[in-house]
Amino acid sequence: MPVTLLEQLIDALRILPGVGQKTAQRMAYHVLERERDGGRRLSETLASAIERIGHCTRCRDFSETETCATCASASRDGHQLCAVESPADRLAIEQATGYRGLYYVLQGRLSPLDGIGPAELGLDRLARRLAEGGVSELIIATNPTVEGEATAHYLAQLARQHGVRPSRLAHGVPLGGELEYVDRGTLSHAFGSRGDMP
Amino acid sequence: MPVTLLEQLIDALRILPGVGQKTAQRMAYHVLERERDGGRRLSETLASAIERIGHCTRCRDFSETETCATCASASRDGHQLCAVESPADRLAIEQATGYRGLYYVLQGRLSPLDGIGPAELGLDRLARRLAEGGVSELIIATNPTVEGEATAHYLAQLARQHGVRPSRLAHGVPLGGELEYVDRGTLSHAFGSRGDMP
Numbered sequence: 001m002p003v004t005l006l007e008q009l010i011d012a013l014r015i016l017p018g019v020g021q022k023t024a025q026r027m028a029y030h031v032l033e034r035e036r037d038g039g040r041r042l043s044e045t046l047a048s049a050i051e052r053i054g055h056c057t058r059c060r061d062f063s064e065t066e067t068c069a070t071c072a073s074a075s076r077d078g079h080q081l082c083a084v085e086s087p088a089d090r091l092a093i094e095q096a097t098g099y100r101g102l103y104y105v106l107q108g109r110l111s112p113l114d115g116i117g118p119a120e121l122g123l124d125r126l127a128r129r130l131a132e133g134g135v136s137e138l139i140i141a142t143n144p145t146v147e148g149e150a151t152a153h154y155l156a157q158l159a160r161q162h163g164v165r166p167s168r169l170a171h172g173v174p175l176g177g178e179l180e181y182v183d184r185g186t187l188s189h190a191f192g193s194r195g196d197m198p
Numbered sequence: 199m200p201v202t203l204l205e206q207l208i209d210a211l212r213i214l215p216g217v218g219q220k221t222a223q224r225m226a227y228h229v230l231e232r233e234r235d236g237g238r239r240l241s242e243t244l245a246s247a248i249e250r251i252g253h254c255t256r257c258r259d260f261s262e263t264e265t266c267a268t269c270a271s272a273s274r275d276g277h278q279l280c281a282v283e284s285p286a287d288r289l290a291i292e293q294a295t296g297y298r299g300l301y302y303v304l305q306g307r308l309s310p311l312d313g314i315g316p317a318e319l320g321l322d323r324l325a326r327r328l329a330e331g332g333v334s335e336l337i338i339a340t341n342p343t344v345e346g347e348a349t350a351h352y353l354a355q356l357a358r359q360h361g362v363r364p365s366r367l368a369h370g371v372p373l374g375g376e377l378e379y380v381d382r383g384t385l386s387h388a389f390g391s392r393g394d395m396p
Binding site (some may be wrong): 004005006008009012013015016017018023025026027028029030031032033035036038039040041042043044045046047048049050052053062064069086087088091107 | 202203204206207210211213214215216221223224225226227228229230231233234236237238239240241242243244245246247248250251260262267284285286289305
């Protein structure tokens with residue numbers, strides 16, 4: 001049990017991902033020695049972020065407001081909807097691509113063993129949205145893991161039921177990767193899905 | 199400039215050592231997705247630690263009280279005083295060795311170029327303490343860097359002026375290290391300081 005305030009601080013820091021005892025110690029000492037102002041700001045920002053950041057009612061991404069800035073924007077194309085597992089995935093796509101459509105953040109993936117089914121991912125709400133019409137393509141950008149693929153199949157079925165075209169991010173050899181080090185599954189898939197040279 | 203609260207949180211997390219943009223992002227998402235309770239506790243503990251943790255008036259280590267628990271303890275041996283650069287070094291020695299004496303935390307090392315002289319390290323207070331008598335050995339455990347060695351020499355002089363025996367942690371080949379990969383300086387030192395086999 002942490003007794004002193006310093007031990008309590010080290011303990012509290014360990015909720016951060018990838019932070020163990022040693023790193024938490026280093027962080028606590030660093031803040032107390034050199035970053036007291038920054039530490040105060042972190043404490044306040046953390047409290048108000050936890051207090052005020054909820055989920056967008058349209059896309060389930062993090063948002064301070066009822067509808068997030070992307071969903072509220074008039075310049076985004078409502079015909080395309082991109083389903084991602086997490087806000088971090090959404091951000092990665094937003095930063096890497098020129099995509100101008102909207103997003104749907106599942107906040108997880110189908111995982112019956114962990115008790116995560118369609119209801120937990122808000123798929124009923126997604127179904128209602130597809131039923132409303134207006135969406136012509138559902139871009140499925142779940143992770144290429146077993147659970148992500150299962151989720152992708154489920155989403156594709158859901159889209160087809162509502163007359164929406166489902167699409168999936170391409171699989172293949174990553175840019176800058178070396179064939180020698182690419183795993184067999186990826187290489188086999190990339191070989192099978194080869195395209196004509198432009 | 200961070201605009202949304204989420205961006206502000208990511209920005210605030212970057213004061214932590216070793217945390218860049220990507221890690222801060224991951225931490226913010228993790229806390230908001232799965233650790234809101236832990237995040238609240240971290241915010242509160244951080245604020246009160248910054249508010250209440252100051253320095254022990256005896257040894258300059260972090261302490262919530264005027265005198266830290268080690269300095270106030272009746273079971274520690276006041277004849278030995280161990281000088282370290284930082285609270286983290288103090289903790290490392292406390293955890294690794296069976297040392298039962300007291301500590302003196304310099305909170306830095308002599309570094310004239312950075313404007314850190316004897317006054318900044320509280321060496322006047324250390325001198326008064328050595329002058330009081332009662333201390334017979336000053337164990338100098340500054341880091342084996344250029345600045346740490348300079349500080350060690352200064353401390354050794356200070357100790358001798360007050361009739362206190364200065365000692366220094368042994369240098370040599372680290373346990374479990376391989377000679378092939380030990381740096382030249384260390385190996386040369388270890389060879390020169392070789393001792394008889396017990």
